[in-house]
Amino acid sequence: xxxxxxxxxxxxxxxxxxxxxxxxxxxxxxxxxxxxxxxxxxxxxxxxxxxxxxxxxxxxxxxxxxxxxxxxxxxxxxxxxxxxxxxxxxxxxxxxxxxxxxxxxxxxxxxxxxxxxxxxxxxxxxxxxxxxxxxxxxxxxxxxxxxxxxxxxxxxxxxxxxxxxxxxxxxxxxxxxxxxxxxxxxxxxxxxxxxxxxxxxxxxxxxxxxxxxxxxxxxxxxxxxxxxxxxxxxxxxxxxxxxxxxxxxxxxxxxxxxxxxxxxxxxxxxxxxxxxxxxxxxxxxxxxxxxxxxxxxxxxxxxxxxxxxxxxxxxxxxxxxxxxxxxxxxxxxxxxxxxxxxxxxxxxxxxxxxxxxxxxxxxxxxxxxxxxxxxxxxxxxxxxxxxxxxxxxxxxxxxxxxxxxxxxxxxxxxxxxxxxxxxxxxxxxxxxxxxxxxxxxxxxxxxxxxxxxxxxxxxxxxxxxxxxxxxxxxxxxxxxxxxxxxxxxxxxxxxxxxxxxxxxxxxxxxxxxxxxxxxxxxxxxxxxxxxxxxxxxxxxxxxxxxxxxxxxxxxxxxxxxxxxxxx
Amino acid sequence: xxxxxxxxxxxxxxxxxxxxxxxxxxxxxxxxxxxxxxxxxxxxxxxxxxxxxxxxxxxxxxxxxxxxxxxxxxxxxxxxxxxxxxxxxxxxxxxxxxxxxxxxxxxxxxxxxxxxxxxxxxxxxxxxxxxxxxxxxxxxxxxxxxxxxxxxxxxxxxxxxxxxxxxxxxxxxxxxxxxxxxxxxxxxxxxxxxxxxxxxxxxxxxxxxxxxxxxxxxxxxxxxxxxxxxxxxxxxxxxxxxxxxxxxxxxxxxxxxxxxxxxxxxxxxxxxxxxxxxxxxxxxxxxxxxxxxxxxxxxxxxxxxxxxxxxxxxxxxxxxxxxxxxxxxxxxxxxxxxxxxxxxxxxxxx
Numbered sequence: 001x002x003x004x005x006x007x008x009x010x011x012x013x014x015x016x017x018x019x020x021x022x023x024x025x026x027x028x029x030x031x032x033x034x035x036x037x038x039x040x041x042x043x044x045x046x047x048x049x050x051x052x053x054x055x056x057x058x059x060x061x062x063x064x065x066x067x068x069x070x071x072x073x074x075x076x077x078x079x080x081x082x083x084x085x086x087x088x089x090x091x092x093x094x095x096x097x098x099x100x101x102x103x104x105x106x107x108x109x110x111x112x113x114x115x116x117x118x119x120x121x122x123x124x125x126x127x128x129x130x131x132x133x134x135x136x137x138x139x140x141x142x143x144x145x146x147x148x149x150x151x152x153x154x155x156x157x158x159x160x161x162x163x164x165x166x167x168x169x170x171x172x173x174x175x176x177x178x179x180x181x182x183x184x185x186x187x188x189x190x191x192x193x194x195x196x197x198x199x200x201x202x203x204x205x206x207x208x209x210x211x212x213x214x215x216x217x218x219x220x221x222x223x224x225x226x227x228x229x230x231x232x233x234x235x236x237x238x239x240x241x242x243x244x245x246x247x248x249x250x251x252x253x254x255x256x257x258x259x260x261x262x263x264x265x266x267x268x269x270x271x272x273x274x275x276x277x278x279x280x281x282x283x284x285x286x287x288x289x290x291x292x293x294x295x296x297x298x299x300x301x302x303x304x305x306x307x308x309x310x311x312x313x314x315x316x317x318x319x320x321x322x323x324x325x326x327x328x329x330x331x332x333x334x335x336x337x338x339x340x341x342x343x344x345x346x347x348x349x350x351x352x353x354x355x356x357x358x359x360x361x362x363x364x365x366x367x368x369x370x371x372x373x374x375x376x377x378x379x380x381x382x383x384x385x386x387x388x389x390x391x392x393x394x395x396x397x398x399x400x401x402x403x404x405x406x407x408x409x410x411x412x413x414x415x416x417x418x419x420x421x422x423x424x425x426x427x428x429x430x431x432x433x434x435x436x437x438x439x440x441x442x443x444x445x446x447x448x449x450x451x452x453x454x455x456x457x458x459x460x461x462x463x464x465x466x467x468x469x470x471x472x473x474x475x476x477x478x479x480x481x482x483x484x485x486x487x488x489x490x491x492x493x494x495x496x497x498x499x500x501x502x503x504x505x506x507x508x509x510x511x512x513x514x515x516x517x518x519x520x521x522x523x524x525x526x527x528x529x530x531x532x533x534x535x536x537x538x539x540x541x542x543x544x545x546x547x548x549x550x551x552x553x554x555x556x557x558x559x560x561x562x563x564x565x566x567x
Numbered sequence: 568x569x570x571x572x573x574x575x576x577x578x579x580x581x582x583x584x585x586x587x588x589x590x591x592x593x594x595x596x597x598x599x600x601x602x603x604x605x606x607x608x609x610x611x612x613x614x615x616x617x618x619x620x621x622x623x624x625x626x627x628x629x630x631x632x633x634x635x636x637x638x639x640x641x642x643x644x645x646x647x648x649x650x651x652x653x654x655x656x657x658x659x660x661x662x663x664x665x666x667x668x669x670x671x672x673x674x675x676x677x678x679x680x681x682x683x684x685x686x687x688x689x690x691x692x693x694x695x696x697x698x699x700x701x702x703x704x705x706x707x708x709x710x711x712x713x714x715x716x717x718x719x720x721x722x723x724x725x726x727x728x729x730x731x732x733x734x735x736x737x738x739x740x741x742x743x744x745x746x747x748x749x750x751x752x753x754x755x756x757x758x759x760x761x762x763x764x765x766x767x768x769x770x771x772x773x774x775x776x777x778x779x780x781x782x783x784x785x786x787x788x789x790x791x792x793x794x795x796x797x798x799x800x801x802x803x804x805x806x807x808x809x810x811x812x813x814x815x816x817x818x819x820x821x822x823x824x825x826x827x828x829x830x831x832x833x834x835x836x837x838x839x840x841x842x843x844x845x846x847x848x849x850x851x852x853x854x855x856x857x858x859x860x861x862x863x864x865x866x867x868x869x870x871x872x873x874x875x876x877x878x879x880x881x882x883x884x885x886x887x888x889x890x891x892x893x894x895x896x897x898x899x900x901x902x903x904x905x906x907x908x909x910x911x912x913x914x915x916x917x
Binding site for chain 1: 584585586589592593807808809811812813814815816817818822827830831833
């Protein structure tokens with residue numbers, strides 16, 4: 001670390017937000033860190049840790065209104081305090097010396113301009129190139145970020161590209177002017193694993209090639225382990241630990257860092273319970289629980305038997321023509337009582353459609369779904385009503401799946417009322433209180449509204465809503481994907497406890513292979529609407545039979561390995 | 568130590584707030600919006616008072632002399648006539664006569680005796696009215712109050728009816744889509760293809776005059792905007808996860824439409840309502856001005872304004888003043904309130 005020349009240093013950065021009720025929220029409570037030249041620094045933290053506020057403060061993108069930066073705070077970029085710089089100076093820095101890529105490539109690109117034009121614009125504004133030169137350079141940049149047929153792609157509009165390609169375009173815009181610092185704010189969170197791997201490799205290559213510094217912001221320690229030089233762990237606006245990757249990953253000093261590493265499900269082993277943050281913050285040391293064995297057993301009773309399920313969507317082409325799009329093709333599987341079937345696949349693989357079709361929220365084109373021997377897809381709505389209780393779904397986004405105008409009490413009593421469970425309101429409220437207690441929420445939560453809870457608590461409410469009907473099958477559609485790692489562990493533990501207690505069968509749909517490995521007895525891999533492989537989870541991860549599965553498994557971030565450092 | 572912490576945090580925990588109460592809090596902090604709200608409430612109370620007969624009951628009594636100016640503006644004129652008693656030109660001695668000498672003393676005595684028989688029961692006409700009087704001597708102040716009542720009634724009920732109509736049709740079109748949507752959209756297109764004013768006049772001409780027809784006519788022509796908005800909102804909301812979740816727990820279509828989705832767009836409806844309130848009050852004024860509005864025995868701002876052009880030519884400006892003050896206050900207040908409501912109830916703008 002002798003050549004550690006500092007590019008940007010943050011000194012005692014304090015940022016507060018004025019709240020609507022007149023209160024104040026301290027987002028950053030005086031943080032200090034440095035970004036050296038030609039290094040990748042990873043800023044890791046869960047939601048509310050202040051990592052995005054930090055990056056916004058560096059770019060001076062924080063809102064003028066309601067946000068207060070302490071007068072003594074300093075952000076020194078090559079010796080110049082960015083917090084005191086004029087708007088003009090900042091504008092010339094942004095896009096040229098400091099650039100940023102965001103989480104959602106689709107919304108960061110302007111949909112009405114071609115991607116070539118958008119790259120060229122940056123070059124014209126900051127590098128002073130002429131129109132023709134800029135257009136030529138844009139094509140070159142697209143080639144550099146690995147887009148096939150860059151001449152053709154330069155004339156494409158953002159919606160004509162896939163998510164990964166859009167993110168590549170964003171990176172091309174960001175590196176167009178050879179910046180000294182690239183800030184990447186969760187650049188791969190919205191992408192599939194295979195794409196994530198490609199983007200991470202691309203960023204690492206560009207960093208070496210251009211000799212720039214990268215500030216990589218993420219919630220996932222696993223992602224940064226492979227290529228970050230230094231790691232900063234943040235929580236609640238405070239830096240818990242910072243140091244070189246080797247130091248942080250091999251000998252983490254802080255209990256929170258250790259907890260973050262432990263609560264992410266790993267591929268190597270499967271503990272009975274996942275560790276949660278609280279386990280580490282207690283004085284007594286954390287003892288990992290024994291591993292749990294998984295897999296279907298021959299004596300298992302099949303609850304749901306899906307045979308040759310097909311789902312088609314009509315895509316309108318032109319005025320009158322319709323094209324059939326086969327979202328799900330001949331999917332068959334058996335779900336056993338008290339077991340979990342994991343469905344993994346990339347976006348567009350049809351895994352969510354399978355779940356929604358079983359709930360009859362989508363129309364099946366053909367196939368059967370035998371629930372205790374009766375085909376639920378062939379029933380009329382009245383017959384299905386009895387089965388509806390027994391098969392429930394937990395959605396991905398706990399912010400969208402709870403009605404914002406209802407109190408938690410009415411969200412939870414409504415299904416009871418609709419299905420005539422409990423003879424009067426008092427009795428129903430009693431059931432609800434018991435359920436809230438079961439999912440770990442206080443009973444005074446009943447009078448509150450969904451917006452008063454955090455993401456993890458909301459997902460617990462959603463789980464409680466499903467449990468009100470005492471279902472036998474629970475479809476978890478990316479139910480933990482939107483949650484922080486530590487909260488994810490808590491919810492996974494809760495799901496496991498409920499399965500053990502009520503003998504629930506889970507259909508666990510996720511793109512996250514580690515999570516699926518942790519919770520599933522059997523795993524089904526889907527690609528482009530078809531099942532490519534289906535086996536007991538240990539077997540599929542140990543010896544994948546098909547190429548696609550191998551490719552998926554190969555894209556999982558390996559995290560920190562001592563060998564990676566030596567290489 | 569930990570127990571005391573828990574206790575204190577439970578005690579200081581703020582009361583649970585619905586989105587409505589959060590919106591109300593935001594509205595209270597918006598000074599202009601808050602004042603406008605009270606102005607609108609004042610007008611509503613005024614309208615209710617007029618309608619229950621507490622205020623301006625005798626607006627059609629001819630209490631004053633025709634076309635008297637407001638009392639605060641009439642000073643000049645009074646002074647002018649007050650100085651002359653009509654006797655200035657008379658000269659010569661005043662001769663007093665005894666009753667015996669007076670040739671008409673008997674007649675005077677008889678007249679005095681019979682006076683009570685001819686005494687008129689009518690109250691004396693006054694010149695001292697706050698806002699003067701109109702052509703027939705009715706108090707302009709009471710007339711304007713009565714007009715306020717009429718306009719508020721037409722505005723509020725017209726707006727309510729059009730919001731209800733637009734919401735129900737829009738909900739069906741947006742939620743079900745497909746054929747239902749096609750049908751309702753055709754219906755909508757037919758309505759909007761005719762110029763608004765023409766449609767209003769056509770309805771009014773066919774249906775005759777009076778409150779009920781006025782309210783119906785106004786709401787039949789102005790539900791279209793609400794329909795478009797609600798339809799779009801339902802299309803957006805129906806695929807939201809919370810609606811799918813409601814489907815999963817077995818809620819019926821109607822319950823999903825009106826129990827689950829409706830509260831989530833209710834803030835938009837409130838804003839639409841206040842927009843329509845202003846719009847309909849103005850439409851009512853125009854219709855009445857053109858003679859298609861309220862009946863001849865009723866009065867509204869529009870019918871008052873209808874009398875104004877001829878009066879202005881003779882210099883009688885007070886009716887115009889009364890209506891203009893009331894109408895501009897209300898319309899401005901409602902517009903500002905609408906703006907404040909939009910800000911307060913929009914979850915995205917903070």
